[in-house]
Amino acid sequence: MFLLVCACVSGVAQAASSTPVTSEHDVATLVTDQESVSPGHPLGVGLRLQLQPGWHTYWLNPGDAGEAPTLKVTASGGASGESGPIAWPTPVRISEGGLMSYAYLGDTLLPAIVTPRASGAGPVELKAHAEWLVCAQVCVPEQGDFTLTLPQGAGDASPEAGLFHKAASARPLPSPFAAAVSSDGVLSLSGAGISGASVKDAWFMPQDSAAIDQVASQPVSISGHTVSLKLAWAKGYHPGAPLSGIMVLKDAAGNESPLWVTAKFGTAGASAGAVAPGFLRMLGFAFLGGLILNLMPCVFPVLAMKALALARMGGEGRAARLSSAAGYGLGVIATFVALGAGLLVLRAVGSGLGWGFQFQSPVFVLLVCWLVFLMALNLLGVFEVTTGSIGQDVAPRSGFVGDVLTGVLAVVVATPCTAPFMGVAIAGALAGPAWAAIVVFAGLGVGLAFPYLVLAGVPALARAMPRPGAWMAVLRQALAFPLLLTCVWLAWVMAQQAGPNGVLVALCGAVLLGGGAWAFGASQAAAMRDGPSGRWRGAAAAFVLAVIGVSVVGMPRLGAVAAATPSDGTQAFSESALAAARASGRPVFVDMTASWCITCMVNERVALDSVPVRAAFARGQVAYLKGDWTNRNETIGAFLRAHGRDGVPFYIYYPPHGEGQVLPQILTPSLVVQALGGAR
Template sequence: MLRKLSPLAFLLTAFGAFSLTPVSAPALAAESAPVPSAHDIATLVTDRDAVRPGETLHVGLRLQLKPGWHTYWLNAGDAGEAPTLKTTASGALSGQSDAIAFPTPVRISEGGLMSYAYTGDVLLPQSLKLAGSAGTVTLKAHAEWLVCASTCVPESGDFSLDLPASSDAQGKTAPNSSAQGPLFVHAAQSSPVPSPFAAAVTSDGLLSLSGQGLSMASVKRAWFMPSVTGVIDQVAPQKLDVSDGKVTLKLNWIDAAHRPATLEGIVVLQDEAGQQTPLWITTQSAAPAAAATSMPAAGQVPVMAPEAHKVQGALWKMLIFAFLGGLILNLMPCVFPVLAMKAFSLARLGGSHRHEQIQSALAYTTGVMGSFAALGVAMIVLRSVGSAAGWGFQFQSPIFVIGVAWLLVMMALNLLGVFEVTLGRIGQDVTPRHGVWGDMLTGLLAVIVATPCTAPFMGAAIAAALSGPAWAGMALFLAMGFGLASPYVAIATIPFLARHMPRPGAWMAVLKQALAFPLLGTSVWLFWVACVQRGAMILPVGLGGAVALGLAAWLFGTTQRQAMIRGATMPVIIGRVIALLALVLAGVSLTRIDDATADARPIGMTGELGVVAYSPERLASLRDQGKPVFIDMTAAWCITCMVNERVALQSAQVKQAFEEKNITYMKGDWTNRDETISAFLRDHGRDGVPLYVYYAPHKDGTILPQILTASGVLDTIK
């Protein structure tokens, strides 16, 4: 069926600017095995099913997006990220693909943001020049793309496709009769073509196209989509003016002082019948020459920090979420031991001068935000190299878990008075309870023990931090850190609150020792986490190291007291040498954990009665059968997960409701690294546990809050 040509399209065809079928009529096309997700189905497709040397093969990423979901153009707009596709050919013929030839996107304006996107069934094509001898070719491709609806989910896929040598010696191709070939024709028809009209832009943002054939009869609407973001206000209306031979659009520069010399992108011209003609334009600025000296050279793509405005509108919302998540994190049980120590610090500061209180608050905040920044850098870097690291990823290492448990044991012994940390002269106390460095260390410890917990609002903020540009991700992590530190900052710096802090007294000695026991209790939990990860064989190493550290702490404390009375005598020196050897022994045993437990069998968390271990295949099978499924993504090191299970999921009412409704309780154990669980989390816009999803029969999943109640679970499954 021939497509009806608008007058403008007919004119462009006459100019020879484009053809409706710029790719040759393809032979039988081929398609790879699909990479499905909850939001789309991705495949690698080609425009023919056989190849020959010297020809150009058209390949493409095909995304069949589910209703309500979209992916992005070369310039995603105010939020989002462009897809990437890298294809290589190996075998008798070889080659590497060019950049994606992006079709013309649609505009999606929502919430004060503009996105340039694709919906439905979309093909992102590229060309691949083949060289070598006749024979079978294997295509390997890796693609990454972002799909968004109310939330955004980063996705990726690896594809493989084998194409045999063509048997058509004369190089002729038969008309295509498969479902894939027309995709390339449609993509070519919807792609922008080089504009035959002269394009220019003035210093005040007036974009103009001029040439024969542009008139009120052929252009009724028009809009411009730049190839990079951060240049114009993409949401602002673009006032159209059409006269014979000239079309102008009024653009709003984001920064009038740093206008680009070259503006590239798509101008879409629409006639009265609604037919659209997309033109690729490259303009030259009409600004005065004096102003042009600070602009990029003609022909260059302007480097305008394209991500500077990419998430500008959404960033403020995510920053608020990040701050609230960090603030609520103070109420999570995992942070309690450190908050108990901060309570002691506040009590100690009750009788101190104002500047000491402010100094302590600033030091603690620096420790918290610096630790969040370091954690953010680690996660962003790991994501950039393809790792599936999520929130709390460091607790998936038993070495880290045992190391933190030992740190808490040593801090507890310090609070019990077994030893004192000294700097300079003996007796100068610089433990985490005193001094600038002590407050900063407490901030570091707060972040370490807080990462197993995920507070409300944090899930969306962390997902945004890891899917957007690095600078925005760092801002979100710092906002979470400030939220965690803000209660202590408020108490120590607001005069009214500071005046009502308790005064120091003899009661503080008792409080100091009492606070050691929450730390010891937390260390017991961490030893259990290590057992879940590597089995019971890890306990001799973990507890043996704790005993060695206890011996080192006792010897160090004993020699401290002796040195204060008698000076550095030989027994003092010998005691400290033994203490040092005990520390070295503990450190060596920590590095040998992997070897000592290599053959150990993890205990795991999915062996309970009535619990089914998560697998994508099992979930798909149950949903195909129309059975309700409740998904619990958890980890042994996630205290929020443990509390939710005890309070809500293991309550008698919830268990009874699950049994009555024949709901399959499926649990994913993320205590150790598991790529299938990481993929499920990413598919649901999360980068950490807990995650709870309920699938009613033949319906999409419903995500539950991160803090569960029995009544909330019952309301969801009803």
């Protein structure tokens, strides 16, 4: 069992070190490399951990267990600013009990940089919050709040500056050698400085804990000017992305040279444009995922519109059918490509967003809710969407542009769902080169549009469609009710994200939009009866836009609601909670979910909340950790990416001993019970 210790001490320090936070296992201090602050110039700040013998803390990638330390420093007073990321020194490897850890021992400094901006003439107050995990036979999560006040000055070196020099010398240097990793796990460094005389041993510590079997041996071979390690890919990992981490080269005298390498996937010397092994598999997964997405509940509202369009096509010629299918397919594929490009851009600027990220915004959920509500009113005949200008026939018309927009909407409402095969395809796409990612996202679009393209393009299927008639008016009105149910679901998502005030905005806006739609429909009826009535149409449209504008401006003031407190033995997910449960010897079930993910909700109702599964959890004393990704959460996003996923649902079961077992995205009670019993 974990010993849960929380040491929270604050104090104003003198010189360049804070009042220490002391526990039985270590002494923690905030230190700086200067005795004074010079605004506009970098100031080294760091968490100094003086660990008792036998205890250790962790690197950026803690290994098979553990948790990386965090440090945030804020400057205020005479100068202001925030610290950047930790500049991680090279860790040591600790292999114990079939697990590998990357750790720090003894007197350790985790440094960062603050570049304060001048904001006054007085002293500068540094406030820091840090969290870290220390382990020996047991693991103890600790945290500390530190305060350190420094005068403004020339920035003379402090007595602790030597600690920063030591930490800087321990950081890995950027590798000057060409690096490549093959599909069978051979990691190679090549360059003129490498030879059998200069390198006697080597090992690799990955940045991504999910990439390789970290405790497995790494056989070394040296040939000419190339040193190679044979790595074992981790179970469930799909190689294809560049592999980053620290490669340590050791010479005959025992001197170690840590190098930060980013190895491109493929054999050494492969052209940059070569297709990586596994790319075609990712493309196939993308097509299958898009195809299965047609059966997911989140796409049902658009299926209603597609069913109506198919009914209309029964009486149209081949050219009209192909035009409709081409428009729909273009809308679907273009929107998938745009989503993929957007995710690539956001990832490039440091965002950790994943599939379905737009539904983490209450404003986006609100706008989709209103759009679907207006679609339902349209199907009920409250107003019509026309392509004619004022004074022309106001009867509803279909057209190429309408088909394209239907395809766009299909993708927008499909993003809360992750079909089987999609998770692997999207994660692999975002990890690879940009061109391959765009092709994979286009493959998702082809899969989603494929059934409609087949129905429109195969004459035998087209002839089997029923002919248009009076029944279509009844079908059209009936199909409005799935859309209204979608609005109810989106309002519920709003309640999880923005609380009761968010639901109030959504409902009041829907009533006002309904009034605007009714006025617009009345103007259309008047135009048919009395001639053009552009003024009334313009007023109704302006009213609708005003409602949307005012509500969207007001939405950011609605604070995000904290994730609901889990109940019934469920614990909120965190890396420390996972590490504590695994260290205690209990089996662990991790459930990554979101309120806007319909697949997640169905899995909960059908499988995870069922009597057999709950009984199996209780019988096996399984720790149930639930990660709620309804609102953006970087911890959950990082966990998903570490396991090769970019969306929810995601389920993984950790037996008391051994590797975690990833479960399918569609669950049944028997499947979960079998996983709990079979992985013991």
